[in-house]
Amino acid sequence: MIYQKIKRLYNLSESESFGFSETEIFELEKRLDTTLPAKLKEYYLELGKEENLNYSFNQLLKLNNEVGFSDDGYLVIYEENQAVAFWGIKQEDLILDNPSVYGNYDTIEKSDWEIETRTTEYFFLFMAVFNGTLGGLKYNGNYFGTVDSDIVRSVEQNWTLVPEISRDNQKVYTDDYNEMISLSFDKTNACTAVFIGTSHQNRFDSILENLDIDWSYLSYDDDEE
Known part of the structure; x- marks a missing residue:
């Protein structure tokens, strides 16, 4: 399964x-x-x-x-x-x-x-998500920096936690394994990074639309180059 x-x-x-x-x-x-x-x-x-x-x-x-x-x-x-x-x-x-x-x-x-x-x-x-959000999935992106608590709350409310591969400093969320969002946390429980990935452009665009983040990198950047 x-x-x-x-x-x-x-x-x-x-x-x-x-x-x-x-x-x-x-x-x-x-x-x-x-x-x-x-x-x-x-x-x-x-x-x-x-x-x-x-x-x-x-x-x-x-x-x-x-x-x-x-x-x-x-x-x-x-x-x-x-x-x-x-x-x-x-x-x-x-x-x-x-x-x-x-x-x-x-x-x-x-x-x-x-x-x-x-x-x-x-x-x-765990590795499928890790590798996927760092380039393995066709559409992927990341942000490094302080993440607003409203964005964290939005992810928690609109995507499903995958507890089997989540831990205190890295929590993984999905929409029925069609897309993944991984959030990093520091020791104070502040969110310090976001990683996203999917094989579907429409889902990727929807994530970008719903999460108001100034992304550090998006796979679209490579297309522009």
Whole structure:
């Protein structure tokens, strides 16, 4: 069900596959001497090769020689666009169908793995929104700066919160997965950034019309250039 929502967001055919082959999955499992969790395998099979979804910002690791175990026992499946953060699944959790995904934000102070999402499906939805609003979706935009509380209230009233991928400092809203709005908050709960994305121009124009924001960037800017 979650992967169908991702397909809707990216305007991909429900009946078409955009992924790796069963043979490629089998070869990876053979190389790693493990069985992939059902929902991870399903994502690779259905959506793993879709460029805008998986490779426009942060990157899904490819099966041939990129996916592998870290020294401390995590199956690493995703990396941040500058390779300073990674996401993976605990080796002992690979027997689960839909295990939690952990992030490793490797800094000087800390390099521990922290839980990112409760399930594998939610992780891929989280990344679909993250990548989509930063360029993966055809129509996208962002604003960095203090956001008026009336605008935050308007988003809360007119779009639906996605609690599974929201947290205190980043709240994600949708209209039935046809468009996404992501709001960033600081420690005082002030909104400091807005990210938007959709595959549909009419929806994009409607968001711009309804949110009175002096956008830092809109994908229309690229068309003008």
